[in-house]
Amino acid sequence: MKTRQAAILVLFLSLSIAAILSSCSSLPENEPNANSTGDSIISHLDLLVDTDPEQCIAVISNLFEQQREKNQSFDNSIIGEKGIVLFRKAVENIGFLFKKAIASQDILTARRLSFSADALVQYVSFYDSLGEIVSEELSMIASPAMRLQLALWEAENKFKEHGYVIGKATLSKAHLGEQEEYSFNKIEDFSIENLKSLIETRDPKEYFITWAERAKENNDVNAEAWFESLSSGQMSYSPSILVSDQDWLADAVSSVVTVYVDRGFKVEGGYSVPDRVLGTAFQISEGLYLTNYHVVQSEIDPTYKGYSRISIRPSDNPQIRVPSKVLGWDEELDLALIQSAEHARSTVMLPPPGMRFHAGDRVFAVGSPIGLENSITAGVVSSLSRKIISFGEAAQIDVPVNQGNSGSPLFSENGVLVGMVFAGLPSFQNINFALPVQWISLSLPDLFERKEVIHARLGLMMGKGSGQSPLVLADLDPSLSAFIAGDTLTSINGKLTKDIASIQFQLASVPKGALCFLEAQRDFKPVRRLRQISHTDGASLIPAWDRIHKNSILEGLFGARLTQLKESTKVGGLYSIQWVCPAEPADEIGLSENDVITVYKFRLDEKNKVFILEFSAKSRLSGYFERTIHLEFSTESATII
Known part of the structure; x- marks a missing residue:
């Protein structure tokens, strides 16, 4: 520290x-x-x-x-x-x-x-x-061999401290972050004998055999198959060998509980009415359940000043309420780990790395819509990679979702956990969302730390762009300011960058404070930087408002590189547009390179959590007809890596 x-x-x-x-x-x-x-x-x-x-x-x-x-x-x-x-x-x-x-x-x-x-x-x-x-x-x-030894060592410690589930989750997270490096061909470049001068080593195959035995003891057949494949030297794992009990649906129902949060009373129409929050949770280890953060938010949100008590209702005895408590939470991924003295009859095992679902796959959700316990709904995966959350991505599903379904486990046809239901759009039919299981696996080890999970970042605000690599919109680091709007980020730690979510996925396994090697292109010339992953403001741009030049925030939100025609320490006045990022606000309203805008107002409305921008523009694409435009941007950005 x-x-x-x-x-x-x-x-x-x-x-x-x-x-x-x-x-x-x-x-x-x-x-x-x-x-x-x-x-x-x-x-x-x-x-x-x-x-x-x-x-x-x-x-x-x-x-x-x-x-x-x-x-x-x-x-x-x-x-x-x-x-x-x-x-x-x-x-x-x-x-x-x-x-x-x-x-x-x-x-x-x-x-x-x-x-x-x-x-x-x-x-x-x-x-x-x-x-x-x-x-x-x-x-x-x-070397990757060293990081593998450290991951195995950490998993052993977690196993001794918290048990099988957290130990396996620690290994899964390490594997998800470095699948390409964990090949025995690369590991042999630095044999165990070479590493012994620095660390007490053990053959990874012996570890994996031990973990396969532990998986068997816990009836975790998928993990058993995964560890056996690792012990035989196959570092890549094919989901096609995933197996499941034929009675998986009955087990799934008995692993689910209803989450009941009593928030006292609220006033509606001049009357006091009960204020209750319903959700679903599923058991991942005896007495430990996963649910959504927003279901239990009143239990841990310091800004909430009212009454709040959380309990669970077992699926086989929904008349009782068993007091519970929140152990850890991840607001950005909408996850929470809760503990209760009540043990469900079955446990849901998170699958090993490599499990993915695809558009068109049939899926099942088990939950408590409007408090109706043990409800099973079915549908298909409509689409993947929906960037609707600030960290990670969601899968779009057409499984019916109602109030109380939040936190419902989502299963594949053969009973493997593939995600967790977390949101629906009430005004639209069959447009609902689930968090894919790989993101749950990344967060799970940190949820056991009994505190809020903070996803550290590099401090770069990105745009999608129109090419194969995402584009930098703003550098939120006031000390380095190494990147400018328009830089094309090509790789991080030697891995090619695909999109914002995949970068966030890669960085989720990098310890906070570690150095990362970034490569980018600027005007067809290389840009290289070593940078710590130490940005801990999450998705909020409010802390950056007083820390960096406000023009940088303006560029990041607007999606354009701007040159202030009259130098000033304040934001505002005449700007020339030097570059416009495709599919960002500046592009959407028809602005292009060399257009000139006049910014009248750019301010933070902290109460409503929005940035307000008022400006006039004469753009080439609109025939230089002057327009006055008012835009509002959320202070939460889903594009910070």
Whole structure:
């Protein structure tokens, strides 16, 4: 956990670099000379290199890349040759801290440092002048084989602490994040013997045999098949071997309970009426149930000041209410883990990685619509990849959904859990949504931490674009500002970027604070950055309002790169449009490159959680007819990675 001293140093360093390197007009008139400011930055990097070497590396590499983009050598940066020296020391400290974490059995820190080392190795491979900095030891720390050992170690600890379900979920999450790297061909590049100098190792096949036995003991036939395939050296798993009990529907019904949240009374039409929330939950381990966050929100939302009591109604005895409590919750994925003394007669097992459903698949939901317990509804998957939530994606289904169905498990025809119902559109028939099971698997280990799940991000606001890779709309990091609107993000940690949801899926397995290696294209030239996954504001843009230049937020919401024709520290006035992102608001209202707009108002309405933009435009596509336009944008963005 980062110390308060490190946080202060990072903030001071960020402000110092921003004051020197930013081209915005908010720079002070009497700017300090380059040498004195460089010395100031160096003195703070000297401290940061020991307290937070990953942040130190991110800052220095950003300076390096600014030099490369100007076709200048690294040692000509604002901190001169000292940059290489500090970069080398920070890299060495990653190795030192990794060994310290292993010695103290701090697996989370060790995993974070392994991910950072991997990103670092990829970055320095582009530069001969930095190549010698990477030692054989660092390469071992960065290897997929090391991360597999750490994942197995963490899963064992979770198994001993919480039991089979959380241990398996930990392995599933690690596998989902790095399926391509967990091939034995790559793992053999660093044999177990090589890793023994850093960590106490064990043959992964032995682990998988043990986990197959545990799966068998828990009647988890799908996981048993998965672990057996892993123990035989098949790191890829085919869903076609998934099997299920013929009486799966009866078991599914007996695993489901009704969630009942009593919120006292509310006033309607001058009368007090009971305020109740109904939902569904399903048992994943004895006394542990998954449901939707919005069902139990009043139990954990600090802004809710009223009365709230949660209980469950068993499917075989719906007349009783058993008190329950919320253990962990994930607001962005609309998930919550609740605990109760009541044990359902059956348990739903999450499938192993590789399970996917497809458009046209027949699915079944088991829940309590309007409180009617044990109701089974059926339908098909209408479509996949609906980006209607801020983190992740949803599947569209035509299974009937009513109040009380929230949290219902969604099963395939052979009884395998494929998702969870979480939303419906009351005004439209047969347009409902479910969270695919792979997103549940990613969040489940964190739900057991008995607190809110925070999905850390890189701090980039993205647009879909019209090509194969998503486009940057705004950089929400005020200290680096390494990316500009219009940059095409091509890869993260060596993996090609497909869309926003797939990037979020990839990053969900990266520990908070780890370095990531980003590659992009700007005007057909490469942009490379090492960047920490440390943005913890979630989907909200409100914290960024006072932290970064408001023009950046305007660009991100508007979907265009803007040049303010009259330099100002404030947002507003004349802007020239330099680039427009396809399918974003600027494009939808007919604006194009070289059009000029006049912004009259751009403000935050925090009470209603919207940004308000008023402007006039003379666009080429509208025959230069002047229009005055009023737009409102939600303060929650589903496109932040």
